[in-house]
Amino acid sequence: MAKLVMNEEETMLADMARGFLDDACPVSKLREMRDAGVTSDAATWKEMADLGWAGVLVPEEAGGSDMGFAAANVIAHEMGKTLAVSPFISSAVIAATALRQVNDARALGALAKIASGDVTYALAVDEGIKFDPEGVQMEAKADGNGFRLNGKKQFVVDGASADRLLVLARTADGLTLFDIPADRVGVNCDASNMIDARDAARITFEDVEATGEDVLGAVDNAMDILKPAINAGQAALAAEMTGLSVGAFTMTVDYLKERKQFGVEIGRFQALQHRAAHLWCEIEVTSSAILNAGRKLDEDSSVAETAVSLAKARATQTAILAVQEGVQMHGGIGMTDAFDMGFYMKRARVSAEWLGDYSYHAEKIAAERGF
Template structure:
């Protein structure tokens, strides 16, 4: 099969995103945010919303740009190259995809707030040490015309800064998804900065009241609306990891061309050339998998699971290879905090775990293929 390539429109979008992010969100900005213990830049998110990124998956009638999943992946990939910090995946991708599955006025209003940059969402799904939505144990007990939520969630990315939460809980006959304000009585959030200096939270729910209006979709049928959103988020995260690998690779190649040993640039050493060439090949194959996942989500979403899991698994492995090779080919300086390669390595590690690690997606691929 021929290598998938970006369309002319996607190339233009990538170039526009690259030009903006290089100036507004370089890697140095992440370093400054880390040093200042800041995990969110509201001004940057407003600029992204003004460019239509927050509404990339929001229908036009709700105020969005509705560019599609492939376009969202293009933006996420460019963000990965500079490790740009934003709630793009949690809000513009996962939350927007969830809410667009629902046709009521409340969902349309929420989508409009996402597109304008007013609302920031976080997905509260994880409870154990690994991603496993189907194993959710948090209880949503029916009470009168509503529910009472009790339990806890962890690894809630953007959970400390979000003003709304998508919460997965177990009801009498299945799983139900709730859209509730993050400051509702009974909710307590413990901020937990991740190793990549980004926002995450542990969230406790104690007798939290939820009404029927807070239910997204139908009671006991959460995965109907959540599964497409998870796959969209997984594809966008895979794209970000692919961009991360490209950013780390570019930094490494630049170093190989500059660093000299015995009066010769180390990039002339054949052993290092072979390792760089291998990494480039892996990145090219992964880039095709990312493009395919975006195409499938846009054109045949009911059958996109295999393409999405393949993209996430490959992106995880490629990002890991890129940062490991980057550190090794930089030598001792690659291990120091003064050099930016460490930021790429830390982000790659967090991205590997969020929304399902390599093993999770490899098992899904095996299951689809009948193994």
């Protein structure tokens, strides 16, 4: 069994990512983007692509580094610490993993564009208030040699800025995944800012034409392509949430060392020490679950689903605990917009819902174990 600690290459990757993100994507930049109403940063994403991050899961023949899922999680974890804004999970993880399942020249070309940072993707799956891919009702009706797509998608993360969309729709005998340009006739995007200052578009498809070339994988068998991609996205999101937890924890501990009451640093108070120690332990255990999920995906993604759900469930709980403790231990200042802890709390809330909330993943684990 692989040890649940980062190897030398992963440690070097984390250090490199940390150096770039501290300079290029501090939390102060997110605040500036929020205040300006900006939800994407194409220039910084291009810099990330130049560093090889956009191609972390892209085969070398398509211009990627093909470092694997564990490496992708390392990058996502570091992004979480500074709340970096990028389409990394949507494009470099979810879309790249889906396209890798298809062995043809078109998919290879699309992967090359992802790796170069020239094209970004968004996943259009959600229709109700909860994540439920199997329950998708959007219709893709056969029309000659192609299809006509009609329906609505919501909570399409990075959807307002994406160049292309991975759209899940119901066909005659199952679900089919389509890869279509975001500006195709009949695709109407309603951009909206989430509470974490990121975009999650509502997209309406009105008689959108799709040809056989737009189908990713086989008709009526979308989950063969999409399931591995969703698993990869959930693992990377869990890693980002754990990085978020570390960022909030670090900010809180720094405050405990500086803030004084009765002439004494509040970090000397035993009750606060116990709470900080408990949070640190939760982050460490969750980090092990993230590493395990990455290892399982790299070894055999077809049997990694339970490990991924465990990672996402734990990451959700840990992130919410981290931001709640952060706000409480900062006292009144923790509730103000002038202080950065609120950004961590808002991102934690949104991330908790994306790609399945705690209950969704807990139920999957329970079912796997026969409960």
